[in-house]
Amino acid sequence: MKRDWLKGANSAYDVVVIGSGLAGMTAANMLAKLGHSVLLAEHHYNMGGLATWFKRKGGHILDISLHGFPSGMVKTFRKYWTKEMADSVIRLKGIRFDNPQFKLITTFDKVDFTNILQERFGIVKEVIDDFFETARNMNFYDELKMTTRELFESFFPGRKDVWRFLMEPITYANGSTLDDPALSYGIVFSNFMDKGVFTYQGGTDELIKKMKKELIKNGVDIRTHCLVEKIHIEGKNVKGVKINGKDIECRSVLSNSNILSTIHKLAGDENFSSEFIKEVKKVRLNDSSCQVYIGIKKGEKIDNVGDLLFTSVAEEYDTEKILDKQVTSRTFSFYYPEMRPGLDRFAIVSSTNARFKDWANLSEEEYKIEKEKLIKSTLDALEKYVPDIRQKADYFEAATPKTFKRYTLAPTGTSFGTKFEGLKISRDLPKQINGLYHSGSVGIIMSGWLGAANYGVIVANEVDKFMRSLKNKIQEMAPTSV
Amino acid sequence: MNREEVRQAVVDILEDIAPDEDVSSIKDDISLREQMDLDSMDFLDIVMELRKRFNIEVPESDYQELVSMASCIKYLQPLLKDRQLAS
Ligand SMILES: Cc1cc2nc3c(=O)[nH]c(=O)nc-3n(C[C@H](O)[C@H](O)[C@H](O)COP(=O)(O)OP(=O)(O)OC[C@H]3O[C@@H](n4cnc5c(N)ncnc54)[C@H](O)[C@@H]3O)c2cc1C
Numbered sequence: 001m002k003r004d005w006l007k008g009a010n011s012a013y014d015v016v017v018i019g020s021g022l023a024g025m026t027a028a029n030m031l032a033k034l035g036h037s038v039l040l041a042e043h044h045y046n047m048g049g050l051a052t053w054f055k056r057k058g059g060h061i062l063d064i065s066l067h068g069f070p071s072g073m074v075k076t077f078r079k080y081w082t083k084e085m086a087d088s089v090i091r092l093k094g095i096r097f098d099n100p101q102f103k104l105i106t107t108f109d110k111v112d113f114t115n116i117l118q119e120r121f122g123i124v125k126e127v128i129d130d131f132f133e134t135a136r137n138m139n140f141y142d143e144l145k146m147t148t149r150e151l152f153e154s155f156f157p158g159r160k161d162v163w164r165f166l167m168e169p170i171t172y173a174n175g176s177t178l179d180d181p182a183l184s185y186g187i188v189f190s191n192f193m194d195k196g197v198f199t200y201q202g203g204t205d206e207l208i209k210k211m212k213k214e215l216i217k218n219g220v221d222i223r224t225h226c227l228v229e230k231i232h233i234e235g236k237n238v239k240g241v242k243i244n245g246k247d248i249e250c251r252s253v254l255s256n257s258n259i260l261s262t263i264h265k266l267a268g269d270e271n272f273s274s275e276f277i278k279e280v281k282k283v284r285l286n287d288s289s290c291q292v293y294i295g296i297k298k299g300e301k302i303d304n305v306g307d308l309l310f311t312s313v314a315e316e317y318d319t320e321k322i323l324d325k326q327v328t329s330r331t332f333s334f335y336y337p338e339m340r341p342g343l344d345r346f347a348i349v350s351s352t353n354a355r356f357k358d359w360a361n362l363s364e365e366e367y368k369i370e371k372e373k374l375i376k377s378t379l380d381a382l383e384k385y386v387p388d389i390r391q392k393a394d395y396f397e398a399a400t401p402k403t404f405k406r407y408t409l410a411p412t413g414t415s416f417g418t419k420f421e422g423l424k425i426s427r428d429l430p431k432q433i434n435g436l437y438h439s440g441s442v443g444i445i446m447s448g449w450l451g452a453a454n455y456g457v458i459v460a461n462e463v464d465k466f467m468r469s470l471k472n473k474i475q476e477m478a479p480t481s482v
Numbered sequence: 483m484n485r486e487e488v489r490q491a492v493v494d495i496l497e498d499i500a501p502d503e504d505v506s507s508i509k510d511d512i513s514l515r516e517q518m519d520l521d522s523m524d525f526l527d528i529v530m531e532l533r534k535r536f537n538i539e540v541p542e543s544d545y546q547e548l549v550s551m552a553s554c555i556k557y558l559q560p561l562l563k564d565r566q567l568a569s
Contacts, residue, residue: 034534079499079527267557454523461530468533 021049024256026456058294138186238435290402295395356412417441
């Protein structure tokens with residue numbers, strides 16, 4: 001008999017959170033702590049969404065999206081999760097670049113970047129300071145017209161090498177390009193430059209295990225293997241959800257599912273005004289990724305060649321080339337034994353930005369061949385840095401945009417939600433339907449571990465406000481009804 | 483609540499959201515941001531705590547009223563005057 005993953009669930013909750021990505025989990029945790037009854041429904045058997053990992057025979061553990069996050073994550077863990085999680089954050093200091101324009105290693109913070117820009121690229125100190133200042137003060141409301149290209153053009157005219165140094169890592173960190181609003185660059189760039197790049201010691205598996213424990217402690221009803229199929233809406237109000245064929249009542253829904261899926265599939269266009277849907281149709285999804293996972297044999301070691309390595313054989317930074325299936329740019333993440341103390345293991349993950357359409361329409365056979373090719377070309381590129389990688393590693397696997405789509409249900413396997421315009425749609429959802437909220441990777445700036453988790457808190461605040469206003473109304477009505 | 487109690491209520495909230503800061507030495511007339519490492523997320527936390535503890539809703543347009551301890555007290559005291567300090 002098929003297992004009932006909703007066994008013992010209540011018939012109604014205050015809030016149903018759809019999806020256990022970092023935004024969904026953080027919001028669920030906050031809402032439970034604020035006293036609401038919360039159901040967290042996740043279609044996958046694991047929690048974490050893109051913040052995930054997998055284990056393979058031979059003792060390999062591979063992380064998907066743990067390449068680095070800004071120091072702000074410490075505070076986010078400390079305030080919305082636990083001190084123990086905050087204390088597990090460690091810094092990555094060896095960030096390397098290797099491309100036809102320059103080779104260098106940096107600690108990836110403002111001080112070191114200032115030095116490099118001055119000494120290596122010959123930029124005047126005042127210009128650098130002014131650039132940092134401008135990036136830091138990017139204002140949500142008035143900088144929208146300026147693109148990152150224009151920002152670079154005004155500070156470093158014609159200096160394509162400087163552009164690459166400043167842009168390439170951010171393209172990997174949030175999928176933004178030179179033609180996106182400068183503000184989506186400025187916010188993420190400044191977050192990293194503040195103190196550098198950090199990671200979670202213990203790995204994603206440790207983190208998600210701790211988050212799960214905390215959610216349970218705070219009373220969240222967690223249900224994996226639970227696909228939310230529909231959000232029930234009557235008039236302009238949320239009434240409930242349908243999960244694995246079963247209806248559950250709730251006054252509000254916080255969807256961590258992709259914003260476009262939330263509107264088109266879960267809620268249904270018919271529940272929104274036509275002007276709103278017109279705007280929704282303009283929202284562009286971000287691109288996706290390919291990854292190659294390389295597990296080093298037990299007992300083997302690799303030299304420290306840096307933590308993050310941005311490599312490219314392209315002459316210049318070029319968005320189209322970065323996305324091209326003929327890969328010219330890769331980011332390698334090296335995981336040394338300090339990552340998971342006690343295990344004494346090494347692993348390498350190669351990431352490239354990619355387009356869904358390049359992978360979606362291949363036959364099964366072609367898809368397999370293309371994945372093999374990707375692994376082979378990745379190892380060829382990696383040999384330059386770890387010469388005997390083919391002897392040292394005994395596990396190889398590739399993920400494509402199709403893989404990301406399958407696990408997160410995100411349309412076209414998008415790695416970073418939507419382009420900038422998606423944020424307004426996400427924010428405006430509750431103006432269309434009372435009790436309907438979205439949180440998670442959207443609008444470039446709300447993506448990445450830090451962006452997603454903090455956006456979870458921001459939206460949890462709004463759900464709390466809404467739920468309390470409902471409860472207050474009921475209280476006000478109570479005396480007259482006796 | 484009297485002025486001192488309102489102040490204490492704000493101190494309690496700050497201690498909760500910035501557990502690693504020394505809240506006892508805060509000066510009332512200087513902006514909180516200058517004395518503590520507070521960002522926009524922290525101010526959001528203050529708003530959430532006020533709602534949770536006192537059922538007070540601070541609209542976004544009033545966020546600027548929370549800039550210093552003195553302005554917090556001035557803004558909150560009328561809203562809290564009939565309240566007992568939560569034990
Ligand atoms: C290859 C790659 C590398 C990355 N590296 C980094 C990095 O180094 N640092 C960093 O900060 N960020 C990184 N990111 C980005 C970061 O991982 C994401 O921005 C962040 O994890 C997204 O969180 P989220 O809350 O938006 O939700 P997601 O992670 O997208 O999770 C959404 C969840 O909702 C579930 N769901 C969706 N629909 C339904 C439904 N109908 N019913 C039930 N469940 C549903 C999904 O299964 C999923 O679990 C990377 C991303 C990728 C793809």
